[in-house]
Amino acid sequence: MAGVLDAVNQRTQLVGANRLELLLFRVNGRQVYGINVFKVKEVLQCPKLTVLPGSNPVVRGVAHIRSGTIPIMDMGLATGNAGLSDLNNAFVIITEYNGKTQGFLVGGVERIINMNWEEIHPPPRGTGKEHYLTAVTQVDKQMVEIIDVEKILAEVSPINEEISAGLISEEVHQRAKAHRVLIVDDSKIARKQITRCLENLGVEVVSMNDGRQAWEHLYEIAERGERLQDVYMMMVSDIEMPEMDGYTLTTRIRADSRMAGFHVVLHSSLSGVFNKAMVEKVGADDFIAKFDPDVLAGQVAMRVQSC
Known part of the structure; x- marks a missing residue:
């Protein structure tokens, strides 16, 4: 695990190499998921979470990390599946999307793989309108599902989509x-x-x-x-x-x-x-x-x- 954590810290500094590096992880069960390493700031064992009353059920709590308070979302619940029960052995993937930092609670983190974009494909037809995938690929003969994090964030914490009044003449x-x-x-x-x-x-x-x-x-x-x-x-x-x-x-x-x-x-x-x-x-x-x-x-x- 230490090797994975070190690799995340190093590779998040790489941008513009025209390739995809995926951090592979599991939530519950055998299915492997992927998230772009360029979006990952840090991976750590699940810290102590403080529950916020009235928050979205997907948000399991907040954690105080590096002098900041970060919402921690359960990746299982966020994708319409069962939530994680064993937080003591869980991990948090700290990400940055659209200028905001948040953590995703996962069951286990595996390794980083380097792939060409040509090896990444749209989700299969018939996946359904409400799926949480942007793409799929295959690693070691196993399907890897790449999560649509923007969909999760839009559902958990909707952003303003309206143009400000008076901005456009x-x-x-x-x-x-x-x-x-x-x-x-x-x-x-x-x-x-x-x-x-x-x-x-x-x-x-x-x-x-x-x-x-x-x-x-x-x-x-x-x-x-x-x-x-x-x-x-x-x-x-x-x-x-x-x-x-x-x-x-x-x-x-x-x-x-x-x-x-x-x-x-x-x-x-x-x-x-x-x-x-x-x-x-x-x-x-x-x-x-x-x-x-x-x-x-x-x-x-x-x-x-x-x-």
Whole structure:
């Protein structure tokens, strides 16, 4: 276990290597789950938890860690399964998503694996609308399920999805109606949040589930002889996605001369450890952290005004 903990501390400093490193863990039973190491700040034995009356049942309590108070969520309960009963032998994975720190209570932590995004695939069809997966992969002939943490967080602690009153002028709102934006994100809840925000701004939204799907779509447009700018005002893409990540998607767009000038914004919950140099290296026009409706709407509004 010490080796796993040391590896987490070292590898969370790595960003922009265009690969996926998964921390494998179990909740209850034999099923193995994965979480991106870039989102992990620390792994530790379950500390003493202080129960907060009136909190969401998924939150088992708060823990005082490194001079801070962090909510600890039961990964079993969060994904619609049985909660953990043996806290003395449980572990907590401390993560950072969208600029906020929280811990996830799990039954056991195994190891870190290094994989290519091509080895990560969308959840199988028939999984159901309410599943908590963004992707699956196979390790040592065993299925590994990658958790949609953004869905969990949205259910446990809903965030404001409304654009602040007065932020968008009526002129921009009217001009936005003439434009279409492509959004790319593997998280169903993230796609809904982004779509709702941009539709309230006034633009038409087309959404794709991963980078490969988006690339094939854009490539087909270019093959027809159309300019991407004539079809979409811009693209807002997540970075971590199965099949093809946002870095690779952006690199391919920039390498195709037919797509020159297409406006690309990368949008990620990797806010805490994000390496802006990598965004510049792949040629994205900008980066914004998830999910602040005012920031996202402001970014798209500026693009509307410049078109």
